[in-house]
Amino acid sequence: MTTTDLFASAPEIARPAPAFLPTREEGLRRLRDFLPRAGAAYAAQRNFDDGPGRRNVSVLSPWLRTRLVTEEEVVHAVLARHAFEASEKFVQEVFWRTYWKGHLEMRPALWTSARDRAAALHADLAPDLASRLAAAEEGRTGIDCFDAWAVELNETGFLHNHARMWFASIWIFTLRLPWVLGADFFLRHLIDADAASNTLSWRWVAGLHTKGKHYVARPDNIASYTRGRFSPRDLARDPQPLVQTGDVAAGPLRRAEPVKPGVPSLLLLSEDDLHPESAPMPWADIRLVAGFASPSARSSRPVGTPAAAFAVEAVQGAVHRVASARGLPGEMLPAAIRDAADALVALCAREGVRQVVRGFLPVGWTADAFVALRTALGASGIHVAEILRPWDARAWPHAGRGFFPFKARIPDLCGIAAG
Numbered sequence: 001m002t003t004t005d006l007f008a009s010a011p012e013i014a015r016p017a018p019a020f021l022p023t024r025e026e027g028l029r030r031l032r033d034f035l036p037r038a039g040a041a042y043a044a045q046r047n048f049d050d051g052p053g054r055r056n057v058s059v060l061s062p063w064l065r066t067r068l069v070t071e072e073e074v075v076h077a078v079l080a081r082h083a084f085e086a087s088e089k090f091v092q093e094v095f096w097r098t099y100w101k102g103h104l105e106m107r108p109a110l111w112t113s114a115r116d117r118a119a120a121l122h123a124d125l126a127p128d129l130a131s132r133l134a135a136a137e138e139g140r141t142g143i144d145c146f147d148a149w150a151v152e153l154n155e156t157g158f159l160h161n162h163a164r165m166w167f168a169s170i171w172i173f174t175l176r177l178p179w180v181l182g183a184d185f186f187l188r189h190l191i192d193a194d195a196a197s198n199t200l201s202w203r204w205v206a207g208l209h210t211k212g213k214h215y216v217a218r219p220d221n222i223a224s225y226t227r228g229r230f231s232p233r234d235l236a237r238d239p240q241p242l243v244q245t246g247d248v249a250a251g252p253l254r255r256a257e258p259v260k261p262g263v264p265s266l267l268l269l270s271e272d273d274l275h276p277e278s279a280p281m282p283w284a285d286i287r288l289v290a291g292f293a294s295p296s297a298r299s300s301r302p303v304g305t306p307a308a309a310f311a312v313e314a315v316q317g318a319v320h321r322v323a324s325a326r327g328l329p330g331e332m333l334p335a336a337i338r339d340a341a342d343a344l345v346a347l348c349a350r351e352g353v354r355q356v357v358r359g360f361l362p363v364g365w366t367a368d369a370f371v372a373l374r375t376a377l378g379a380s381g382i383h384v385a386e387i388l389r390p391w392d393a394r395a396w397p398h399a400g401r402g403f404f405p406f407k408a409r410i411p412d413l414c415g416i417a418a419g
């Protein structure tokens with residue numbers, strides 16, 4: 001056995017969890033640290049959940065989700081270090097994010113219906129559901145692994161992918177709680193909360209994404225992949241997948257509103273894309289940078305402190321980074337949507353700006369909140385333009401169906417010749 005083989009098969013020992021610092025430097029530092037492990041070691045070890053401080057997976061999702069570090073740079077860094085065949089599993093996982101985003105762009109109703117159903121249930125919770133929901137969210141169900149994951153999520157804002165799958169499965173099939181309330185719970189607490197990855201993963205576990213194919217958490221699988229930390233009993237053994245009435249057909253992708261060249265512009269940054277430096281922005285026209293973060297728009301219920309703080313500080317930090325590098329003024333808008341709309345219009349008037357340019361807003365709560373901002377800007381005659389990244393423009397059109405046909409396009413999307 002060579003040293004490389006030894007490295008590939010050795011369990012990656014969990015260390016104390018480093019803080020989730022919402023800066024690009026921290027995302028790049030984590031990427032550099034993880035790169036040697038992104039090949040065979042990742043493929044062999046990724047399904048184990050050793051608890052906070054885990055090193056067998058990248059824990060890059062908070063930075064990828066906000067695009068403090070982009071999918072493109074992560075995939076290119078990994079492919080510069082490993083052959084495609086060795087790092088295929090990791091690269092595929094990064095493309096799951098891209099796939100889910102494209103898939104939801106074509107079916108925005110999957111987001112709005114889950115969001116609205118969760119809000120309606122929360123507004124009128126029957127007493128029995130309210131107490132079972134509180135027990136699940138606070139980790140008081142008596143199912144040891146589930147309770148530990150609920151506490152880990154509340155306290156750290158993060159869960160391993162396998163734990164998210166087990167947790168969602170137990171929520172739906174053993175505790176028999178509505179899946180939309182589980183998805184809402186995740187959105188309120190995950191630092192990497194993302195409308196597409198979260199909503200569509202919950203649907204996948206429930207058996208609504210691939211009809212009739214649900215994910216059932218098994219005690220022996222949990223015991224193996226937590227290396228014996230948990231050994232639950234009494235999980236639902238043979239649950240049926242959920243069924244949905246009515247189908248949501250794929251519609252066309254929304255087109256980005258083009259930039260008007262030569263118009264004095266404000267660059268607006270939000271949670272969905274915090275690295276404008278790598279996007280084709282009309283820099284010569286940008287007069288100032290503003291930031292908008294509205295984590296409370298994720299849900300009708302309060303958002304957890306780690307998740308809200310990460311989102312707000314990530315946007316604040318990016319505004320500061322971009323504005324100071326370019327010698328431009330930089331400002332944060334208020335979090336309340338009405339106030340943000342007024343402040344944005346006032347900023348544009350103050351700086352003589354006639355156009356707001358922003359990264360393409362994918363389906364989710366920031367796009368929901370932006371409707372009010374767009375209306376206020378429109379009423380003041382200010383054009384809103386958006387920049388769709390070439391990465392999304394190339395990949396999203398292929399995300400209409402299942403992941404398998406999409407997966408076949410990954411080498412091409414990475415710029416690797418087929419065969």
Ligand SMILES: Cc1cc2nc3c(=O)[nH]c(=O)nc-3n(C[C@H](O)[C@H](O)[C@H](O)COP(=O)(O)OP(=O)(O)OC[C@H]3O[C@@H](n4cnc5c(N)ncnc54)[C@H](O)[C@@H]3O)c2cc1C
Pocket residue numbers: 046057058059060061062064065090093094095096097100159160161162164165168186190192193194195197198199201202205
């Ligand atoms: C029920 C459920 C809910 C989820 N909710 C979210 C969410 O709100 N936000 C979110 O970012 N991810 C979500 N995921 C996907 C996944 O669990 C996380 O992206 C992953 O655990 C992040 O850890 P990591 O960075 O160590 O991943 P790694 O294993 O190191 O993977 C590298 C990167 O690939 C991407 N990735 C990996 N697995 C997935 C996946 N299944 N779906 C989409 N992208 C993936 C992430 O960007 C991740 O950072 C959810 C999964 C499930 C089962």
